[in-house]
Amino acid sequence: MSEDRPTLPPVRLHSDAELARDALAAPLFARAVTLARWASPDTRVGAGGELVEEQLPEAAAVLELGPADGVEDEEDAAACASEAWRTAVDTGLVDVTDPPDPAGSAADAAHGTAAPGEALAVVAGGSPQDVLGLWLEAFETAFADATAPVLDDLGALLGDDGELDFDALDWDPQQEAEFLEAVLGNLYLLTVSGGGPEDGWVPLPALAASMIVPDDMGEPTDDVLEQVSDAMMRLDDQFRVLEPVGLVAYRPVDEALMAEEPEGSPAAGELDEEDVARYGMVRLTPLGLYGVRARMLEAGVDAPAVGDLAEKGADVLLASLAYYPEQAGRAELEQWLARREPAAAAEELLSAARGQDPAAPLRRLRCQQGLLLVDAAAEPSVRAVLDDRELGGLARVWLAERGAADVPAPPQEMVFWLAVDTIAAQLDADGETPELEELVVGLIGQHTGFLDSAWRVDHPATAPVLEAMGRLHPEKKIAKEAKKAAFKARSRTGA
Template structure:
């Protein structure tokens, strides 16, 4: 999972470690691993590699509550045992592979020291165990169906990966990319409680090149192949608590040949009535935690809401300036919750100052942060009424609360605040459909606006006027904005 090509990710909102640890302990596969670790004892026998000997699998399955007639029991017990060994819930002593009587020799297994962490460890320690289990499950999920494994063995008994058409590193990278995209799709526009993501959309995100406007039949066939691989992989990842998964409808696959399925998979996902038939997936809160942990380890910048509570106001505003509005507000609310409001408001206002490129957006985030503040904040806000950068913000905040004795701003402050406001909106959301309406509203209240605004001592004046020249809904005003932008650029140079 390489972080190199990716910009910083949007922040994610996660439950507390205690809640996540409870989710981890409730994940079916992890819970089975714990039960088998407690079951392990003097009579437990293992093969080389720490696997349970075949004769003990039925007993292990019974310890997990599977009936002897349940054919899946031994397989699920084997999987849970592997997780228990890999996470340190079980300590194994492997048999001596040099023994002449290999059929009779076997290793032993006992509960591991880490088993005590399940009930006596801190939430973070439980989550570390779960992350280790996740690594095991992801490694297993990257292994294809090995029905053809015997045919792929060479004369020396080694796997011929070319004949098997399986590259372990490539498969692991593919799954990592899929999970990274699933994480990004989730934190960018969804949450763990929102609608799940159609499997064709996820498959297409890793198969179809970004610059391809219309996928070819060959690319659609690759999407179909990827979907079927993911269908199998997400079935394996669901029991560890990483995802909720709705598999591809088996009847759908039976109805169509490969070419029709490939062509219909992406198109079908767009139809609300059919989308569930093509498979749906969503990360659980525990899954968001797990993938984020892996991405952080790989070098990604993947913030989580609440990480800034012990930082200063300057670090807070710098960070949330790049957050979506909802995440920014949640982060600020957590930051304010642990501080005395008058002191915190003064710190926020001080951090909002600055003539640098990020200044307008910091002030916008500061204004949003102060929106829910009550009367306790008023003294700190009044203290900046005469500040050339914050005086306009302070007047807006006081006026919205019906405060008395709010001095009217002079013309210079009005024009400066107009430039700052538009610069902040451009930095926050780009050239949105709503921004021309804001421009029209701001300029309509001031006669001769463009004759005066180009003189404003604000580092973004020319940039804002150029944007208004492109976006202002009134053609005459747009032309005046372009002329004013030229004057502002000339003045700056």
């Protein structure tokens, strides 16, 4: 099997325009925009660009926060306003001036000022890509907040010099960031691979366990289960921070449930379906898929998206499609074909499908799948390869499926060559699956003396294919004959 498989399956992203609308509607970003429009020379900020405490009630009032926003009191409102203001500053929606040198005046009287930043114009008149660029900066701010330490007791963390004692925090910023990056990576993989639930929601215990429990571990130990529980609580805090920026949809852990079961972990046994959601559920939003992928690309991760290949040549297309999931592969083919005339597209696909290298059978299978999406205007290009040993078989299949007239019967040698090529492609794509077993049983059953003839096929994969047929066929006698045929094939080629 090829070692060139992509790191991740391709993601199907919404259009930039749709994603930009989602970004502008994300609560945290929308609040940052509102405060940027509110900012004026009268707005007072501290040394770090933060709103001074006296300004927070006015900022909160401008945002019109209430219970629907998860805000229950003035303290919550002030915290939300402060968070939105910091996002506005970090994204350039607001420009701040530093406080003047307090020398000669009371230090607490010194403050800077603020005004709408240049980035605010992007919100009203920028392109979708420009808006998404701003949102990515807001995501970075939210990510930093999610990985920041929880300062419950500041007094206990202050050193003799009045500065924070970071050693006492037991907080490693790099470790925290790497943990959250890995969590989002797992969530992304579950989403794009279809490995998660159909509705996209992933139980928090399962996500936490994926970070803690080794793959080869049987029954988790009590220590591991405790680590899973700790990770759940950690993620609960982090997803609460990331939800307002639009990255995830999140159903928090039911605190009452955790109080009912102070010992143990939900990973310790089976949960009733009705209880699963009470332990927390999370899913990436379409905007979240875009954001996590952007971070991956920046980190050098191969994270393809459907549409990436639309302007590439057919050789790159077929090589890249080799291991795409079925639906993503079809979507990529549709986008590639939409930019080309049917006859020219078919000719380019067929040309790229040729070859005797190990990856060639799978290229031809993907070529055949692409041709299924091309209309009858491609018929001249397909007929042009009827006499080609590598392509003539799939060309006949295409013509026959469309009811074309005057399709010549394939020579027996071409029939067997196509059979070997098809099985080789299926083996490379998916391995020895039940579906391939059905294909093998059908081929041998339909063609009398198949194994007696197959070992003579001049195809690089003949021997490996026959060996696989021997493993796959349920009848011991036929399986043994297939293995003998594989031996003959190797003897004939000296391989």
